[in-house]
Amino acid sequence: MKKKMIWVIGILLLTVILAGCSSQSAQGPSQTAKEEPPYPTRQIELVVPAGPGGLTDLTARAVADYVSKKWNQPILVVNKPGAGNVTGLQYGLMQGKPDGYTVVADNIASSVLMVAGMKNPPIKLEDRIFVSKFVENPMCFSVAADSSFKDMKELVEWTKQNPEKLTHTSLSATSMNALTAAELCKAIGVDYKETQPILVTSGSEGITMIAGGHAILGDQSVQETYPLAAGGKLKVLAIAAKERSPLFPDVPTCQELGIDINVTWYGGISAPKGTPDYIVKKWDETIAEMVKDPEFMDKMKELHANISYMNTADYNNSIKEQVERYTQLFDSIGVRQ
Structure with missing residues (x-):
């Protein structure tokens, strides 16, 4: 009798387990995995922390043109010059929400040189996510x-x-x-x-x-x-x-x-800290496609700008290395404030 009871309980447990597996399978992966919300669904602001007409502005407008067509959403270029790039950076990185609808046309001057040249910079590296580099211009x-x-x-x-x-x-x-x-x-x-x-x-x-x-x-x-x-x-x-x-x-x-130097201006896209990974990834993947687009390539040639792509991870590593190097350089010549 005791053996029979154990056997019956075992059958019941197996039935419950199989039923659970069947239910999980019926739900499918789309219900168990968290879905990413659609992006973008409205206009995006691309903030340029400089006035119109410079290389940062002109290349940002080329990016806006490509991305708006790619995503079928308007990309509005907003010029916010002033205070050595700080006005635009504060607007785009500190006041803007980390939701992907405000991004910044960043460059070496408004990132690396600001941090390396100041002991207490108003905008720090950790205040932004460096998404991708897409352009450079040697000195x-x-x-x-x-x-x-x-x-x-x-x-x-x-x-x-x-x-x-x-x-x-x-x-x-x-x-x-x-x-x-x-x-x-x-x-x-x-x-x-x-x-x-x-x-x-x-x-x-x-x-x-x-x-x-x-x-x-x-x-x-x-x-x-x-x-x-x-x-x-x-x-x-x-x-x-x-x-x-x-x-x-x-x-x-x-x-x-025989003169060992390598100094190049460059620009890329940055987003406020806290911007979701899937949005950063979408921007990075789109920029990687953009730099291979014939129309975009022609536009860069027209602007006398060199296309130079760097993905999110490599871009961030490169910036950290440059900050360390140029901080030491500015310290050595006594101009770091």
Whole structure:
């Protein structure tokens, strides 16, 4: 009798287990796994922390055009210049909700250089998610077309002998221009603090001063330098990146000349911290597709901008490495505040 009872209980337990499995199977994976809400379902703001017309703005508009067509939702480019990029970053990263409907056209100046150049930056790396890098623009060295310097070697040798006479323009003590000049000085063994930076209010003002002979060394991007160089007003001596620029194919890189520097402006997309992973992933995957799109590629070529994609993980790692390097550099030349 006892054995019979055990046998009956066993049959009942097996029946319950099988019924449970059958019920789970009937539900299917769509009911057991959490579904991601649809995105996007309305207009997205792409915030540019600078005024219209610059490379950050123009490339952001190219991104907005592609993504809006891809997702069939409007992407509104919103320019928020002021306070050295801080106004736009606060609007897009601190005031914007982390829901994917406010993202930022970020760049090295508004991220790496801000954090590396300030002991207490108003916007920190952890205040945002660096989604993807999609564009870059190498820096270069130039002089006035009628300058006595024939090539980069002559300029370097003169600078070593006369560092206090080297004048160059910069938007701030920790701008891309300052970084480029500081990296050059470090590479050739010159004390940057002995040189004479001239503060300007815009990149165009700085490059115009070089062309007019009011400062010796141009340390702007190839995109900023190209119009005056093509017009015969500037002589480009070297590209401050690993590879030659398509805009100046005959101009050697600094590394070809034995000067170990690699300075490149770049831009990408950032989102407020707390933005869901599935939204970050969708942006990253879309940008990865965008940089291969023929129409987008033509637009970048028209803007004299180089396409350079980096995914979320690699982009974040690269930024952290650069912050560490440039923090040390700015500390060494006494400009970190």
